[in-house]
Amino acid sequence: MLIQVLYFGSLREELGRAGESLAVPEGSRIIDAWHALNPDQPWPDNILCALNQDYVKSVALLHDGDELAFFPPVTGG
Amino acid sequence: MLIQVLYFGSLREELGRAGESLAVPEGSRIIDAWHALNPDQPWPDNILCALNQDYVKSVALLHDGDELAFFPPVTGG
């Protein structure tokens, strides 16, 4: 399965990447994608995840073609 | 003691008077002034009283020179 990954805000800057594609095996969850992409980074405190532009928890299952986003707490308004 | 009495809103219209002066004996309370001025009118439900432009209860004591107002529930805003 191929997914698209996006990073926003300070997380994008810390990682030095705005996004990337990732091939994951069936049954992968969000937290698995994080570790595959950032093997030397622990799961960040307070990180938020969106799957296809809806908030989800880190244990959510991934599907082919998903858009997965990671970002820090929001500060709009 | 001489007091000045004012009526507002629908009460002013029902009574047909906007205000009047009243001489009252020492120790008179607001409700006494009402009955002296309106002997054929029972104390109205929901009536509000202000003494010198502050809300008070009907048992408040009157003093010489007081401005006493009677009015129905307010409907501003």
Add this chain to the structure above:
Amino acid sequence: MIELKPSGFEPYPALLAHQASISQAGVAFGATCSFVGTLRDFNEGVTVSDMYLEHYPGMTEKFLARIADEARQHWNLVDLLLIHRVGAISPGEAIVLIAVWSVHRGDAFDACRYLIEQLKSRAPFWKRETLPGGSHRWVSANTDGYRGGSGQSGMDSAEGILA
């Protein structure tokens, strides 16, 4: 600033003019909450004619100044503006503007809500509605500002004309 207006006013230009005076020394506020009450021209299918707003000269000003002081004491406010009409008012015209400026949004919201609730329940104003035939009736009471649903109380039909 508190003002009783005997003729029509435009609430948002008034808000902006006041805000310009606040901003002269720098933009000290991050939050503005405002409320405008407007006379509707329709109430349950009946055309609403003009309204007359009676008040108690002296006590009305005193009461509004008091609730403004209470708001300033209770919340951290940069400034507030309260304008209320008196006299004859036509459908579509603003009846009341309350604007509150603060550093943080909670203070502006809570103070604005406090002011309108106090004003609606206690400020000495009385609305007399002109009926289509030219006669009039007094609006009997303000309510909690909700209609139906959510467990809120209802309101009588005369009040339904206004927020």
Add this chain to the structure above:
Amino acid sequence: MIELKPSGFEPYPALLAHQASISQAGVAFGATCSFVGTLRDFNEGVTVSDMYLEHYPGMTEKFLARIADEARQHWNLVDLLLIHRVGAISPGEAIVLIAVWSVHRGDAFDACRYLIEQLKSRAPFWKRETLPGGSHRWVSANTDGYRGGSGQSGMDSAEGILA
């Protein structure tokens, strides 16, 4: 109506323009509650430079549409308007406008408060503050919108810039 603005906007003229479109069929609303968030130019004695508002194209619009739908379902609203800046923003400029029109005041107030609280806590926007030397830092978190007093929680210094 929901809009993301890549350049400056004037909140009250925008509100009035939208209100004119509501009023064309008669004045159906009696209450308008609005909130404007403004970028301050001073934070605890330090001059604030520009801010950059990053967002998540697609999700931001989707999220704002959802909370607007929730507000319309939960309260009796005539209409609502939500405008939020994205991109570079200067002190004194509006960041967000929320305006809610309803028949009765409770609905407008509660829906407006709901929208700003949801937006502040969940809408995917991120503020990056430009420091006087030209470097920048990310604002770390929004808060409950109060500073001190009343048993409200505090907030960190970076957030203190904005309401």
